[in-house]
Amino acid sequence: MTPDLMEEGALRVETYTRQRAETGTASGDRAASYARPAVAGEVDVTHGRILYLEDVSVSFDGFKAIKGLNLDIAPGELRCIIGPNGAGKTTMMDIITGKTRPDSGTVFFGSTIDLLRHNEPEIAALGIGRKFQKPTVFEDLTVFENLELALKTDKRVRPSMFFQLDSAQRDRLAEVLHTIHLAPHVRRQAGLLSHGQKQWLEIGMLLMQEPKLMLLDEPVAGMTDEETARTAELFLTLKGKHSLMVVEHDMHFIRAIAGDTGTVTVLAEGSVLAQGPLDKVQADERVIEVYLGR
Numbered sequence: 001m002t003p004d005l006m007e008e009g010a011l012r013v014e015t016y017t018r019q020r021a022e023t024g025t026a027s028g029d030r031a032a033s034y035a036r037p038a039v040a041g042e043v044d045v046t047h048g049r050i051l052y053l054e055d056v057s058v059s060f061d062g063f064k065a066i067k068g069l070n071l072d073i074a075p076g077e078l079r080c081i082i083g084p085n086g087a088g089k090t091t092m093m094d095i096i097t098g099k100t101r102p103d104s105g106t107v108f109f110g111s112t113i114d115l116l117r118h119n120e121p122e123i124a125a126l127g128i129g130r131k132f133q134k135p136t137v138f139e140d141l142t143v144f145e146n147l148e149l150a151l152k153t154d155k156r157v158r159p160s161m162f163f164q165l166d167s168a169q170r171d172r173l174a175e176v177l178h179t180i181h182l183a184p185h186v187r188r189q190a191g192l193l194s195h196g197q198k199q200w201l202e203i204g205m206l207l208m209q210e211p212k213l214m215l216l217d218e219p220v221a222g223m224t225d226e227e228t229a230r231t232a233e234l235f236l237t238l239k240g241k242h243s244l245m246v247v248e249h250d251m252h253f254i255r256a257i258a259g260d261t262g263t264v265t266v267l268a269e270g271s272v273l274a275q276g277p278l279d280k281v282q283a284d285e286r287v288i289e290v291y292l293g294r
């Protein structure tokens, strides 16, 4: 990546962000949230857990979508979540990210951060990144510009007009480009990428913010078999460096990322029905009954 390219990218991002802010579109809101200064501190994982949910419940108009949910995740773990439609998988992610408030229960990030005391932007800034099912990259910006936009930039101390990547940010961007297999497409407009590449770019945008925990909702939906296989490789490279919670219905993909020893959690009717290595949960009669056997 040349300094020219970086400068050009920074200026285009600045113009784009300003235009979006002026027109007040939903994408403008999103751009603002990507550029938000992050205030993440250390997460205390000395007790061996990066995420801890205990006895969490939430109802919508009397319907209990989450019922006494208990779940915890170890630092660096890649946790797979499966379960039938309506099991509460998305609602659980909404609770972790502060989008939905539970009626009762405990939700901790590490052993000291009570997530129920924080709102959605604060939780993102603390280091919990979320990727929704549909890719929502900025289609008229290049791959480079999308990643740049996602950088943790404190606009209060460094006016964005004069924003230039420092060497650590340049290295990070190059590393992320490589990780998401998009280095050859750095100058390409995101709208011209394939569906799978857009998904990888969005994962790259999350990675630019160096999340400690990543929540990924159906990341391979709509991907080709080859893209799915490359996404599995990508997730296996992220495991260990980040903690991941992956919701997916594609059992081939689950097999590829869980391997023989990864933990798979089966949610049904708002709580954990079964949990353990994939072979064990696949052989569980209750899981076959409510999900796999259908």
Ligand SMILES: Nc1ncnc2c1ncn2[C@@H]1O[C@H](COP(=O)(O)OP(=O)(O)OP(=O)(O)O)[C@@H](O)[C@H]1O
Residues within 6 Å of the ligand: 060, 061, 065, 083, 084, 085, 086, 087, 088, 089, 090, 091, 092
């Ligand atoms: N805001 C809401 N208002 C009312 N009901 C809701 C709301 N959000 C979720 N629900 C209901 O809660 C239940 C759990 O939904 P959720 O979307 O979490 O399931 P899911 O496991 O993610 O399903 P899928 O695999 O289809 O995405 C469903 O019955 C859903 O209709």
